[in-house]
Amino acid sequence: MSYQIELFHSLLSDFLQGESALLTNEGDVLLLRGNNPVSYDTLVKAARTVTKYLKLNEGEIALLNDPYSGGTTLDEITFIMAVSEDLVWVTRRPMGKYLKIVKSVEEEGLRIPPTPLRQKGQLNEVILGAMSAHPACPPQFTEWIKSQCAEMIVSAQRLHDTIEGTGLSVTGELIEEYVKLSKKLAVQRISEKASGETRVDVVLDSGELLRLSLEIQDGKVVIDFGGTSAAKTLHLTESATYGVCFHAISKFYGFNNYANSGSFSVLQVTKPAGCWLMAKYPASTLKGMTCGVAAVQTAIDLALTFIHSKHEKALNAYTPVMLQLNHGNSQAFLSIEGGQGATAEHDGQSAHIEGLSIETLERRFPVRVQRMDRRNSTGGKGKYSGGRGLIFKIEALEDIEVSWLTDMTLHRPRLPKTCSHGDVSEVTLEKGETAKSLPVLGQQKILKGEVLSLCSGTGGGYGRAETKVD
Known part of the structure; x- marks a missing residue:
């Protein structure tokens, strides 16, 4: 590549x-x-939808969170x-996660279609x-x-100053060359590995079938979801589906830093x-953007493993265990990540606990955290073990409302002989000496003295375990 x-x-x-992109006014994605x-x-759909229906002059801002206009879930706002006269910046920022198990997007909260926010240097206070x-508007929203x-x-302004300081002239010719070279890089990375085709089926606990046919030829990738079933409880938007596919493919082949x-x-x-x-x-x-995304990632990972046998990797536990606590006016959202799959060279990476303060949680809610660490089980066994998931156990000191959501792809798909499945996610309710398994999705009151136990999934193992000879 040239210096420019x-x-x-x-x-x-x-x-x-963070989550952001820069496009031209014509809708071409630069990065x-x-x-x-x-x-x-x-993000691309959000920017194109806004520029189609709203005329934004330099410095003006619009926002949305509607999944059908390029958003994801209502707790994330896309700006x-x-x-400039020629460039559009789109960025998505979390407003505060929550978990609402409902059937309609209108029940989730405040839904914002593409809306002008800042015009002629002023925010639209009206x-x-x-x-x-709006009754569902979060606190401190404004x-x-x-x-x-x-x-x-x-x-x-910093971007303007930086470009001016470097003396770089952002012309149409420069943009065209940059986009062309990015395509050339992607084709080259794909062509360096084997070509082929395969089909993968993933059955979800909710009843949906995901059928994926993957073909790789001449530096191009074709994904066909023909045979995938209609929705029962999972709904993933068309733009989100494409995004998951591109992310998985570009990351595997190593051109994800040149997404344009x-x-x-x-x-x-095709779908x-x-x-x-x-x-x-x-x-x-909500369920589509979590469990549905995990199903698509799993299917693509499997398909790539079948085609590129020299680059096999066990499956990751893609879906976290999500938990929401409600007590009075207090609300807290927790996301408990799963482990990663092992490879032909090393064990899978275990999940980490981040951003959770036990002291704060116990101060805000009538609960006692009994345990918060990695699961004892290593899950996927083999020469290299899958990364361990996490276990989180809380005891209710008073009655408390909880909602949870975890992996809905517990039906185990067919794996290569070199790989094994890891442990699945588990949600159980314990009282005294008894323990009751809970469904992967639910909401209920946890009574005083009961213990809610959540285990995130474990990554799959790789290779046959070595046996010792006496």
């Missing part, structure tokens, strides 16, 4: 923090970055800003006031929105009308 292209890529990478797989197309007056906008304005219109063009995804991968309003997308 490398500099351009570096500037974009430094600017795009997209993020850790959430669904970001890799939902779209015109950073619109902010209307949102704040203050949080204002702080996010202020931060975006500073960041956009060029590299997007090497992946083709049958009416299947659960093409959610329709007003279906709730």
Whole structure:
């Protein structure tokens, strides 16, 4: 790559923090970055939807959280800003996670379609006031929105100053060359590995079938979900589905740092009308954005393992155990991650506990944390073991309302002979000497003295375990 292209890529990478992307006014993606797989197309859809229906001048900002306009779940707000006459910046920021098990997106909370927020240098206080007056509007919503906008304005100015300071001229020719080179890189990375085709079925506990056919040929990847069933309880939007596919493919082949219109063009995804991968309003997308995403990731991982036998890797426990506690006016959301699959070279990485203060939790809620560490079981056995999941046990000191959601792909798909499954997620309710298994999805009151135990999944193992000879 030329110096100008490398500099351009570096500037974009430094600017795009968290879940965010930069596009041209025409809708071409210059670069997209993020850790959430669904970001890799939902951000694009959000930006294109806003620029189609709203005319944003430089410095103006719109927002949305509607999954059917490019959002994910209602607790994440997507901001779209015109950073110049030619460029649009889209970024997604969590407002505070929650878990609401409902059938309609309207029941989840405040749903915001594409809405103008900052125009002619001023925030629209009337619109902010209307949102704040909604019964489901989160506390401190207006203050949080204002702080996010202020931060975006500073960041956009910093981008202008940085580009000006480097002397880089961002022309149409530069953008065209950058996108073309990104596509060339993606094709090259795919072509370096084997070609082939395979099919994988993943059956979900909720009754849905995910059928994936994967073909790799001439540096291109074709994914066909023909045969995938209609929705029963899972709903994943079309843009989220594509995002998960691109994230999995680009990460496997090593071009995820060059996610743009060029590299997007090497992946083709088709889905049958009416299947659960093409959610329709007003279906709730919460379970789809978690359990549905995990099912798609699992299917792609398996398909790639079947085709690229030299790069086999056991399955990750993709779905975390999500728990929400409610008591009076207090609410807390916990996400307990699972372990990663082993490879031909090393054990899988065990899950880590981050961002959870036992002291704060016990101060805010009538609970006592009995245990919070890694599961005893190593799950996937083999020459290399899967990474361990986590166990979290809390005792109710008073009656308390809880909601939980975990892996809905507990039906075990067929694996290569070199791999083994890890432990599944488990949710149990203990009282005295008795323990009752709970479903993977539910909400109920935990009575005083009862103990809720949550175990996240374990990564799969790799290789045959070595036997000792006396």
